[in-house]
Amino acid sequence: MALALASCSATTLAGTESEKKVAIATGKAQQGKASWYGARFHGRKTASGERYNMNAYSAAHRSHAFGTKICVRNTRNGKGVALRVNDRGPFIRGRVVDVSRVAANRLGMMRSGVVPVRVYVVDKQTKSGTSC
Numbered sequence: 001m002a003l004a005l006a007s008c009s010a011t012t013l014a015g016t017e018s019e020k021k022v023a024i025a026t027g028k029a030q031q032g033k034a035s036w037y038g039a040r041f042h043g044r045k046t047a048s049g050e051r052y053n054m055n056a057y058s059a060a061h062r063s064h065a066f067g068t069k070i071c072v073r074n075t076r077n078g079k080g081v082a083l084r085v086n087d088r089g090p091f092i093r094g095r096v097v098d099v100s101r102v103a104a105n106r107l108g109m110m111r112s113g114v115v116p117v118r119v120y121v122v123d124k125q126t127k128s129g130t131s132c
Helices: 017-026 101-107
Strands: 030-037 058-060 069-074 080-087 095-100 114-121
Touching (some): 030 101, 069 095, 069 101, 080 095, 080 101
Parallel strands (some): 030 095, 058 080
Antiparallel strands (some): 058 095, 069 080, 069 114
């Protein structure tokens, strides 16, 4: 279960590189911003080789292994959803995760597009799309 920082500007629970490695090893949450991507990318190949499906509970993360299950929780409204990592990104400074359209809807972020989140690894048996 790897958990790493997406960028130096993201707010995290750990500061130095060694502290970040400890946070990764212990499964502490990553904090930052989430954005979502939808129709423009629907059907295109992801970094994992599978086709992006905006109606599937999936996410793009810079360092988690493909197939890793993560919980993304909107810290503004407390809504959280389990997602499977199948792509790389986001590539915008300060963002730690990109979520699919259906996940964005569940997180209540369709209108704003970008929200503050906490991201942490969950058990691989967790079903994508479940609340967390």
